[in-house]
Amino acid sequence: MERKKIIIVGGGPAALMAADVLTPHCQVAIYEKAKTIGRKFLVAGKGGFNLSNSLTGPELLQQYRPTGFMNACLQAFDTEATRDWLAQLGIPTYIGSSGRVFPTPPTKPYEVLKALKNKLLSKGVVFHTQHLCTDFDQNKLVIEHQGKSAFITFDYCIFALGGGSWPVTGSDGNWVEMFARKEIKVLPFEASNCGVNIEWPDAFVQYHAGKPLKNIQLQIGNEVRRGEALVTRYGLEGNAIYPLVPAVRQALAQAAEPLLLLDLKPNNTLESLLEKARTKPCTSKDYAQRFNLDTMELALVKNALDKFTFLDPLKFARALKQVPLYVHALRPVQEAISTVGGIDLQELNADFSLRKYPRVYAIGEMLDWDAPTGGFLLQGCFAMGSYVGVGVLKKGSAE
Ligand SMILES: Cc1cc2nc3c(=O)[nH]c(=O)nc-3n(C[C@H](O)[C@H](O)[C@H](O)COP(=O)(O)OP(=O)(O)OC[C@H]3O[C@@H](n4cnc5c(N)ncnc54)[C@H](O)[C@@H]3O)c2cc1C
Structure with missing residues (x-):
């Protein structure tokens, strides 16, 4: 059977996790508009770099708003799964006194990103940086690169375009207009985890x-x-x-x-x-x-x-x-650690595909959810990336 063609747009943690689950079963290409992937992930590394948290079960689920929205993802890929996955990447972690999960010193944030990128490259994922997605429909995207536009077809597409804070990292929320044009409801970004x-x-x-x-x-x-x-x-x-x-x-x-x-x-x-x-x-x-x-x-x-x-x-x-x-x-959205707002959850099916575009998925901070700092944001992104990766594999193999 021919391998499905999956396009992932955005090069943050939610995208990278989805790519890891999908390869080598599918052909996966990542399109990222910035020069390099994972820039906000590296910014997170300058602070505490809480990759996850030690909470599990109901205590973990309670951290996320709206209540219940993340349950299926977190039950399928919880904080222990994240730590196991990191360990398989060669990134040992430890639990700090506050319950936050950190990479074990002297591991640096760029080393975590590098380990993940190298794993994906070795599995055949193709990275296209400085490629901006400007439009999409049921089976193709418009990608701009060096002043030229091209259509890229897909079997499935996963958007992981990030929230609206720290625009210098590439996560500037400018994608909102692309979805609004398609009459997909996008709520204004508001600051969360901020001063x-x-x-x-x-x-x-x-x-x-x-x-x-x-x-x-x-x-x-x-x-x-x-x-x-x-x-x-x-x-x-x-x-x-x-x-x-x-x-x-x-x-x-x-x-x-x-x-x-x-x-x-x-x-x-x-x-x-x-x-x-x-x-x-x-x-x-x-x-x-x-x-x-x-x-x-x-x-x-x-x-x-x-x-x-x-x-x-x-x-x-x-x-x-x-x-x-x-x-x-x-404090202003630009300064916040995370944002709420983004794609209205009502626009999504339970598997995170868009109701209006069932072959197109949206995950990560671009959706309207909230969680406190302490590793819950990255945990949420990893869990969504894994959940959608598994979901796309199942859907693809049933076709
Ligand atoms: C200062 C700071 C500290 C943080 N610390 C922590 C922490 O310790 N623990 C924690 O859990 N979380 C932390 N976070 C939050 C965490 O980094 C984010 O929640 C997480 O990176 C979101 O991941 P994502 O994959 O959804 O999107 P992002 O990481 O934002 O990635 C989205 C990517 O999509 C790209 N993109 C956007 N539009 C397009 C387009 N049209 N075409 C192509 N590419 C596009 C962007 O360039 C970007 O690279 C921190 C955040 C900040 C700002």
């Missing part, structure tokens, strides 16, 4: 921008997260804030100015802080030492309180557990 804008007083920014808030707790509504945040000129960044972004986004959409409550002393009960405040003498000059606060923490509480409340030790102690911070906006 928030908070209007700090000038003097506060001058002295404290760039300093970390360690061991804090943030709350919005019923959502509570512990961790760290970095005070920046514009507001806050960091692992305590990112998981709260969906709730902040929702509140902003309702035209509210979301209130974040900052607990500077999550390990202390309110009663224990009040007890410290009751021990006399206690004036505002004693606060730093008595409550073990640095100058930035003290300034944060001072900014939030009027003078009389600040000078009252009991009220000050209470405020330590809930410093109010008003969020004005999320």
